[in-house]
Amino acid sequence: MELLYVLLVLLVITRVFGEAAERIRQPALAGEIIAGVMLGIVVARFSGAFPILAGLPDDEVFLAITDLAIFFLMLFAGIELRPRQLAESSGGALLVAIGGFCLPLASGFALAWFLLPDSDLKLVQSLFVGTALAITAVPVAVKILMDLGRLNSKPGQMIVSAAIFDDVLSLVLLTALLAVIRTGELPGTFEVIGLAGNIALFFAITIGIGLFVIPKIGHLLGAAKVAEFELSALLVGALGYAILAELLGLHFILGAFMAGLFFTRTTTEKRVYEDVKTKISGITSGFLAPVFFASIGLHLEPRAIVEIPVFLALLIAVAFAGKLIGAGAVAYSLGMGKREAAAVGMGMSGRGAVELIIADIALRGGVFLAPDPPPPIIANLFSAIVIMAVVTTLATPIALRRLLGKA
């Protein structure tokens, strides 16, 4: 019942703000995030009047629903993408990903190292800021590309491939960060090799099944007698892939995405493919995705704007510059036009989803506890990172719509 109330509130405000955004020629996605920010501000001011909404960011059920939303978003993105073209653009995308990952990481680390006060935790705090700037929000990038009808355009494919690579890279970095939080030291070679092995194993298994098993069973689905069997079969495959990813220490979004990628017109009957795709689209865009995007905005806590405005401005500037130069310049050097290269840089700028999880891990891990008592820059570091994540995530759809236009 509480869940139904939360879903009602979030669906109403996201659809109203999304529709309003479209009417002033802005992407609906931006409207949905702003709806979440607005709700967060109202609820924070009148938390007594909205006890359920006030507890939302930490609510276990709500977190499960947003996880489900991310799962469907990535599955839908995989279905919409053409795997062959994606593979063809993956060489260049790897370079773009490395550039768009290493530059923000290095500059974020440097920024923190110069500005944060000395303490036992300075190394981990700087590493945290670097990580926060390096990652990319895959679900945000793919949703806006889908909304614009640009998912299978050249910059679209480049953004998605590079964002996926970024996601894998950030897993390695996250492992390092967690090791530092836990033990105070960087992880050993053994641990890093183990993770690399798991990543290779994951792609070997999912691509192997996708190429050799799925085409053989895809055509059999129509023979089932129970209703909606095809949709269930796709979900079972995607859930299986997602759990495989988690078991191997990766993020479940990789599994959902890979499963969608192998659900294509060639492996399934045309009628089944269209039917299932329509339904996944409905669940995603009409129900779960708006709730998820509002949840990003909902996390915003504006304290850092007042307390450490200069640091916050620097952080946001470095965040944009790191991706625009790191990813955009590499894309430009690979022969892309200026406009498209800028779109690649901006497309990788959004940090919404995973960021908030990492910031939360850092908060729980005690990363912001030293020096004691914490000066304003440390006390507001969490708030600043979240604002940076929301601002860059909000800028992604607005910039991409301007740079790429709507198909």
Place this chain on the structure above:
Amino acid sequence: MELLYVLLVLLVITRVFGEAAERIRQPALAGEIIAGVMLGIVVARFSGAFPILAGLPDDEVFLAITDLAIFFLMLFAGIELRPRQLAESSGGALLVAIGGFCLPLASGFALAWFLLPDSDLKLVQSLFVGTALAITAVPVAVKILMDLGRLNSKPGQMIVSAAIFDDVLSLVLLTALLAVIRTGELPGTFEVIGLAGNIALFFAITIGIGLFVIPKIGHLLGAAKVAEFELSALLVGALGYAILAELLGLHFILGAFMAGLFFTRTTTEKRVYEDVKTKISGITSGFLAPVFFASIGLHLEPRAIVEIPVFLALLIAVAFAGKLIGAGAVAYSLGMGKREAAAVGMGMSGRGAVELIIADIALRGGVFLAPDPPPPIIANLFSAIVIMAVVTTLATPIALRRLLGKA
């Protein structure tokens, strides 16, 4: 992540058992419930090996997902039903509902009053057994009727109308039961009148909006610019109705059902209607409903079979007889054929969903604590009620398929 694992396990086993059931000409729904029972037995025996699955019946996230499943089931049932015919059959259905409610209530109460040991809690225990026999699982009845393609047949309409009336009646009874659990006494006249007023208000508001507001805004939905707006609009309406029901002290399933009832071909563009209906069908039958039906079976705890076999057998016999005679005989006396009247009795026999919630409330309310130490019949009463609920719920689809056939 845990949720994804749970969904994977439940989707795989329900679809396999459902498909197997269809292959031996039994309803898929029966297969799904049996899948849950089987899983429950395996997990209970090897609970160390499946810690997540073992904790499932009490897991907050899982309960929220099953609530969501019930919400979609009732919404879908409302969409599928033709409201005009439903209204026409409602006069007879009210009589069927009263017969199918009062006879099991009285015989359940009498059975318990004669067989349970004397104690301070004997009144509330007997009332609990009566309630457990009186209620009807609306979602189970409607799903099997939909699967058989018999939702809009004469007995189908009768079953749904009567089950809905039963649901309203059981709210009144539940209020009484809760008052006895809390205070040891039956509720006052004031409380009962208040509830009756709320019920009238709920139907006045939902029918009023459905008749006068929805037809006016239904045709405007196609003008929205954001993707999947129509689906969101239906969900917003259904969530609003569901929450209205809860605010007035009723069950949210009534709201979801009423919202679906007013989403018809005449109030919406044909294209929008078909599109949204297809998507709700996908979410429901291909994703959430199997999970919910497995969860019913999952609650089964077979201890009572060994400990109090005679009482259990009597309880199940009275459960079937009460609905068959109470509801079926009334339907027969209203001019229905023998076969169809039997179908009405069996259709109202399933007690799955709400039953388990009520049994849980009774357990937490301490209904099974006296006499102290409890004799076997009291210690196993909870288990017996759950077995009765699962058995009658399992019998509903099997009997209806046999009596009505598949369209």
